[in-house]
Amino acid sequence: MDLYSFVLANKEIFKIVYALIIVAICFLIVTKSNRFFQLSSHTGIRYFRNAFFFFGLAFASRYFLIFLFTGVFSPYRLFSNILFEFFLLMAGFTLLYSVMWRRLEPERHSSSSLFNSKISIFYAMSIIIVILDLIFGGFKLMFISQIILFLFLSAISYSKMSRNRGKNKVSKLYFLAMVLSLIAWILNAVVMMYFDLNKILLTNVYLLNTIFFLLFLYGVIKATRVGEKNSHG
DSSP: OOHHHHHHHTHHHHHHHHHHHHHHHHHHHHHHHHHHHHHHOOHHHHHHHHHHHHHHHHHIIIIIHHHHTTTSOHHHHHHHHHHHHHHHHHHHHHHHHHHHHHHHOOSSOOSOSSSSHHHHHHHHHHHHHHHHHHHHOSSHHHHHHHHHHHHHHHHHHHHHHHHTTTOOHHHHHHHHHHHHHHHHHHHHHHHHHHSSSOHHHHHHHHHHHHHHHHHHHHHHHHHHHHHHHHHHO
């Protein structure tokens, strides 16, 4: 039995294991990046931290709640889908803000990185997209918004990597992660819209997502170790 056959034969268990891995990675990224923020006081790091906090909430609400509500009245499943989309949108928007905050927060950073006037715009945008997707059905607007967002993030990360002339390993990892996530979003959209959730293609999307999170975890651990050495040195 090949890998795809094994996954398809045990798809519900696979989904839970996949969600557990992603949520665990997000937890580690949040804790490590919070440590890095304490060492560096870099405002972008705390928004980066928040992005993976939202990613963790998204995967937990999608896979754990749906698993718990299997066979239960459909509005409960709908609620878990709404939470999943909202948190996923907030994760993407916050990740974008983490690389653009200097242009939008030239003054002293806000006391709260989760609730402030600028981040509230992203909350509003996420709610609007969720409502529109509910009205029209599916996740089409979410896919469109996130493909555009990660295309933009890929361009920004490539620009930063080019300025570093490829010497900064973290910037290389960041660019690779952004490109992988962009590919995953495009594949996910294609699978949902044209291949009626083809299980083999969807498994590849899950694999790309896992690599995306692992790359960020590796980058955060590496950056935190450097920060700790500099603080002790």
